[in-house]
Amino acid sequence: MTEAGIGSGEWGVGNRDRKQEGAGDGEQGLRGAEGAGDANQSPKLSSPAPHTPHPTPPGRLYGLGIGPGDPELLTLKAHRILTSVPVIAYPTMESGKVLARAIVADFIRPEQIEVPMPLPFSVERSSQPYYDTAAETIAQHLTAGRDVAVLCEGDPLLYGSFMYIFNRLAGRFDTEVVPGISSTFASAAMLGVPLTYRNDVLSIMPATLDEATLRDRLAVADAAIIIKLGRHFAKVRTILDDLGLLSRALYIERATMPNQQIRPIAAMNPADVPYWALILIPSQTRPQ
Amino acid sequence: MTEAGIGSGEWGVGNRDRKQEGAGDGEQGLRGAEGAGDANQSPKLSSPAPHTPHPTPPGRLYGLGIGPGDPELLTLKAHRILTSVPVIAYPTMESGKVLARAIVADFIRPEQIEVPMPLPFSVERSSQPYYDTAAETIAQHLTAGRDVAVLCEGDPLLYGSFMYIFNRLAGRFDTEVVPGISSTFASAAMLGVPLTYRNDVLSIMPATLDEATLRDRLAVADAAIIIKLGRHFAKVRTILDDLGLLSRALYIERATMPNQQIRPIAAMNPADVPYWALILIPSQTRPQ
Numbered sequence: 001m002t003e004a005g006i007g008s009g010e011w012g013v014g015n016r017d018r019k020q021e022g023a024g025d026g027e028q029g030l031r032g033a034e035g036a037g038d039a040n041q042s043p044k045l046s047s048p049a050p051h052t053p054h055p056t057p058p059g060r061l062y063g064l065g066i067g068p069g070d071p072e073l074l075t076l077k078a079h080r081i082l083t084s085v086p087v088i089a090y091p092t093m094e095s096g097k098v099l100a101r102a103i104v105a106d107f108i109r110p111e112q113i114e115v116p117m118p119l120p121f122s123v124e125r126s127s128q129p130y131y132d133t134a135a136e137t138i139a140q141h142l143t144a145g146r147d148v149a150v151l152c153e154g155d156p157l158l159y160g161s162f163m164y165i166f167n168r169l170a171g172r173f174d175t176e177v178v179p180g181i182s183s184t185f186a187s188a189a190m191l192g193v194p195l196t197y198r199n200d201v202l203s204i205m206p207a208t209l210d211e212a213t214l215r216d217r218l219a220v221a222d223a224a225i226i227i228k229l230g231r232h233f234a235k236v237r238t239i240l241d242d243l244g245l246l247s248r249a250l251y252i253e254r255a256t257m258p259n260q261q262i263r264p265i266a267a268m269n270p271a272d273v274p275y276w277a278l279i280l281i282p283s284q285t286r287p288q
Numbered sequence: 289m290t291e292a293g294i295g296s297g298e299w300g301v302g303n304r305d306r307k308q309e310g311a312g313d314g315e316q317g318l319r320g321a322e323g324a325g326d327a328n329q330s331p332k333l334s335s336p337a338p339h340t341p342h343p344t345p346p347g348r349l350y351g352l353g354i355g356p357g358d359p360e361l362l363t364l365k366a367h368r369i370l371t372s373v374p375v376i377a378y379p380t381m382e383s384g385k386v387l388a389r390a391i392v393a394d395f396i397r398p399e400q401i402e403v404p405m406p407l408p409f410s411v412e413r414s415s416q417p418y419y420d421t422a423a424e425t426i427a428q429h430l431t432a433g434r435d436v437a438v439l440c441e442g443d444p445l446l447y448g449s450f451m452y453i454f455n456r457l458a459g460r461f462d463t464e465v466v467p468g469i470s471s472t473f474a475s476a477a478m479l480g481v482p483l484t485y486r487n488d489v490l491s492i493m494p495a496t497l498d499e500a501t502l503r504d505r506l507a508v509a510d511a512a513i514i515i516k517l518g519r520h521f522a523k524v525r526t527i528l529d530d531l532g533l534l535s536r537a538l539y540i541e542r543a544t545m546p547n548q549q550i551r552p553i554a555a556m557n558p559a560d561v562p563y564w565a566l567i568l569i570p571s572q573t574r575p576q
Contacts, residue, residue, distance in 0.1 A: 063477075067363070070365070072365035073363045073467065076360045077360035077361055155476075157477060158490070159484050163482035164575075167574065170480065177477040178477065179361065179473045180473075181363065181467050185445065185467045185468075185470060186467045188467070189353075189443075189465040192463065193445065195445045196446055197447065198447070201492070201493040201497070201505050202491065203491045204484070204492075205489040205490075206488075209489070213489075220508070286455065
């Protein structure tokens with residue numbers, strides 16, 4: 001089995017051609033991945049074929065935290081790995097949006113192979129087959145000896161899609177996670193507010209939780225960050241009002257991105273709140 | 289009033305000479321700061337003296353997150369600012385340890401002015417006069433038109449000493465916070481465990497909390513990170529055991545530093561647990 005023999009040529013060429021066109025053409029990737037990936041082949045893929053005279057050592061899988069949006073918030077380490085790996089994989093939405101790739105677009109070199117991973121981003125459909133397909137495509141590159149960096153907005157292990165790839169491949173391949181700046185902490189920096197002092201407890205929670213759970217968790221947090229607001233904004237605003245937290249709460253969307261918005265909660269129309277918005281409740285403690 | 293007239297010459301030369309000697313001589317900085325800093329002068333310092341023909345615009349204050357220990361976990365932005373500002377300030381312990389400076393030692397250039405900020409790091413003594421002194425020294429550099437970067441381990445706004453400087457100076461000077469990789473998320477990466485999925489609530493809490501509060505907060509967290517373990521380790525271990533969380537809990541100290549240790553909790557001697565240790569309890573959720 002040679003490197004070119006397991007479908008990498010098709011992927012490589014296809015993506016090399018596409019990458020100059022910008023970030024919005026992930027659909028082709030799914031078809032490619034469906035063709036190339038087959039979960040039943042995994043035992044075969046995890047070790048070189050017996051007739052290979054000089055087996056290629058497998059590549060390393062990187063979960064690369066690339067931060068909240070500002071390309072300058074990549075770490076030096078993520079930048080080094082991103083610019084040196086032969087293969088870069090990233091989630092793409094069915095709508096064609098490729099946020100993770102857009103963040104690091106200026107760092108990607110033409111000779112790097114790109115692997116878009118189409119994901120449904122919908123609660124109605126199971127994302128399992130999508131992750132299966134993406135993981136197998138990545139596994140083929142790794143088996144062929146190519147290091148693969150999977151781009152992860154924010155931090156890879158905090159509510160990230162990388163974890164589904166991690167859970168499928170970390171047991172089979174050498175894997176390294178490079179932490180990234182989470183949008184939660186970046187939001188505090190953009191808002192310019194100290195988050196937690198000394199004995200404070202900080203809770204990070206998704207607005208998708210049911211109302212009773214959100215209320216209970218917020219009631220005992222010294223500081224809190226409520227992520228994934230979107231269509232849950234009105235529910236969260238009501239809870240904050242009931243708990244007397246509205247005056248401390250700060251709203252920010254798309255932190256550190258060019259279209260970042262910081263707005264008073266009272267001025268927000270719930271219909272206009274994107275998924276990439278969060279509410280931050282800084283600690284009341286203010287020691288000298 | 290000229291730049292040289294407000295004590296900056298003394299500071300500049302003094303720190304330029306000192307910086308070649310390595311990182312363990314913060315005491316001198318305090319004496320210098322005590323001599324030069326005087327809180328009563330702040331109104332005068334915050335605007336140029338009336339007879340200055342071409343007043344120098346004040347410098348910008350940066351709170352620079354430099355990450356958990358690995359110098360490669362600085363962001364590109366922190367690296368750019370660190371290597372371009374004329375003045376770098378950092379906390380030093382009375383013991384002489386200067387962790388923040390050690391992390392970025394290779395990036396500091398000889399012509400940069402260094403301002404050590406001695407802090408007591410002791411619950412017995414008030415740190416307020418130390419922060420007052422440090423803030424006034426920084427204010428003098430800012431007033432003289434020099435940008436100042438304050439080094440912050442981890443993220444500047446999360447349990448950081450920078451917040452005490454921020455609260456003293458952000459109202460008087462243009463201030464920018466650059467988020468950094470927190471040791472909390474870096475620990476998950478080093479341990480190689482997904483932290484939170486989908487609807488999970490993550491709580492970050494200091495082990496310094498009283499036993500009842502720790503118990504209550506841990507009981508309702510889907511995932512948790514308990515920081516600042518040190519001499520509170522035995523108390524935390526007992527609580528985790530009571531709550532049935534011990535089998536999920538992971539121990540790490542000095543994450544990403546050269547002397548990082550990952551050890552089983554059962555193997556730990558409470559007397560050997562440093563302040564820079566934490567316990568991570570990853571989510572039990574493991575969706576496909």
